[in-house]
Amino acid sequence: MKKTILLLTGVLCVTLAAAQDTATRQFLNFHFQQTVITQYKPSFNAPYSGLNSLSTNEETQSSITSTLYGGARLWKGAEAYFNPEISGGAGLSKTLGVAGFPNGETFRVGAAEPKIYIARLYLKQTFEWGSEKDTLDDDINQLAGIRSKRYFSISAGKFGMADFFDGNEFSHDPRTQFMNWSLMDNAAWDYPANTRGYVLGATAELGQPGWTLRFAFTMVTTQANESTWDAKIGKANTQTVEFERRYSLSGQKGTLRVLAFRNNGKFGNYLQAIAQNHNAPDVDMTQQYGRHKYGFGISADQYLSNDFGIFAKASYNDGHTETWFFTEIDRSLSFGGVLKGKSWKRSDDELGLAFVANGLSADHKNYLAAGGYGFLVGDGRLNYSPELIAELYYKINAFQKKFWISPDYQFILHPAYNADRGPVNVFGLRAHVEF
Structure with missing residues (x-):
């Protein structure tokens, strides 16, 4: 009888432990988001315009994206993620004429009709060690569970570089934070992507309690801002590395990230294009393999209180070869802050x-x-001056932290680096739902 009781007790303990483990480890999850952004600009003055100029006329444009996020735990340490997405609409002036474009949800795709495509499809394998643990919440492309603070993970497939790199706390996501392209990531980082912002490749991450080191190797498109991948991977590829240091300052958390990149491919050279044709240079006519673009970025975010935080970013690329992926910015400096509404009784x-x-x-x-x-x-033509941008938004929790409305204003001085054009005022309204 005594042996039977001990056996039953053992079975019960094992069963409870298994149930507890199942409760803390999520095996499937699904999330959804939809973002609609409408932007309006009044007319502005400019003595001349070119093929890629922002229109001087009054203009209103809207964009929409909808994404379904699915995640599954496959075997020990293995996870798979699949994100079908549909997007449509257009940016102001067909997303031309401003390097720091005001709508981070628009793409240079040439058509406003909604299109369905696979945004992400990748496999992630994680190896863990050590006794210190982190609790991961159920989130977009993240399964709830317990993970060691010491781990090594490898992800491969199709994903967005911003999923893993340059994750500034206050300035990273145009669906919920600042909308301007310059504030999504380090703006001079010509990050690898197709025309919709996604890439094929692999990334590795080494995590420790106070820091994380990341590396990515990805493919390159055959032409700038296109979607066909160059099969000559030995000649057309990118490498990105980032070191992230987490710390506490006066009891408030902060993070410093240092990023470096090197892009290799069939890029055109600006000086060679000018030498070939002084009056109408075409950088695409100088494309050849063996060209490179390198650069770095520094990003910091710091909470000063539970409700107020600040950030700053600085980035640079060498600027000898043509911009291939993101936007035509070779140097960038940005800073700002975000204040929660607790002091006026709107804490969310x-x-x-x-x-x-x-x-x-x-x-x-x-x-x-x-x-x-x-x-x-x-x-x-160009009367050069740095492109200067200010953005102000107010995000309203309209329904139970699932539906948000954000009025937005952006002031753009010297659009496309041209002191002869502008300034430009852009008024926006964003509606975002997620669950």
Whole structure:
């Protein structure tokens, strides 16, 4: 009888432990988001315009994206994620004429009709050690569970670089934070992506209690801002590395990230394009394998209280070869802050204000001044001055932290680095739902 009781007790303990483990480890999850952004700009003055200029006319445009997020735990340490997405609409002036474009949900796809595509499809394998644990919540592309603070993970497939890199606390996601392209990531990081912002490749991450080290190797498209992948991976590839240091300052958490990248592929050269044609240079006509673009970015975010935080970013790329993936920015500096609405009894609302200064390399500047065009900017000539941007938004919790409405205002001085054009005022309204 005594042995039977001990056996039953043992079975019960094992059963309870298994149940507890199942309760803390999520095996499937599904999430959804939809974001609609409408932006309006009044007319503004400009003595001339080119093929890639922001229209001087009054204009209103809207964009919409809807994403279904699915995650599954496969075997020990293995997870798979699948995100079908549909997007449509357009940016102001067909998403042309501003390097720090005001709507981070628009793409240079050339058509406003909604399109369905696979945003993400990747496998993640994690190896853990050590006794210190973190609790992971059920979230977008994250299964709830317990993970060691010491781990090594590898992810491979199709994903967005911003899923793993440059994750600033206050300035990273145009669906919920600042909308301007310059504030999504380090703006001078020409991060690998197709025209919709996703890439094929692999990334590795080494996690420790106070820091994380990341590395990615990805493919490159055959042309700038396109979607066909270059099969000559030995000649066309990118490498990105980032070190993240987490710390506490006066009891408030902060993070510092340092990122470096090198892009390799069949890129055109600005100086060579000018040498070939002084009056109408075409950088695409100088493309050849063996070209590179390298650069770095520094990003910091710091809470000053439970309800107020600040951030700053600085980034640079060499600017000798044409912009291939993101936007035509070779130097960028940004800073700002986000305040929660607790002091006016709206604790789930937030107010954000940020300032940006974007610049070009000498080669890039001379190319545009000679009448050259990139895939995003080019007025036919150039009276160069840094592109200066300010953005202010107020995010309203409209329904149970699931539906948000955000009025937004952006002031753009010297759009596309041209002191002869603007300034431009952009008024926006964002509706975002997630569950």
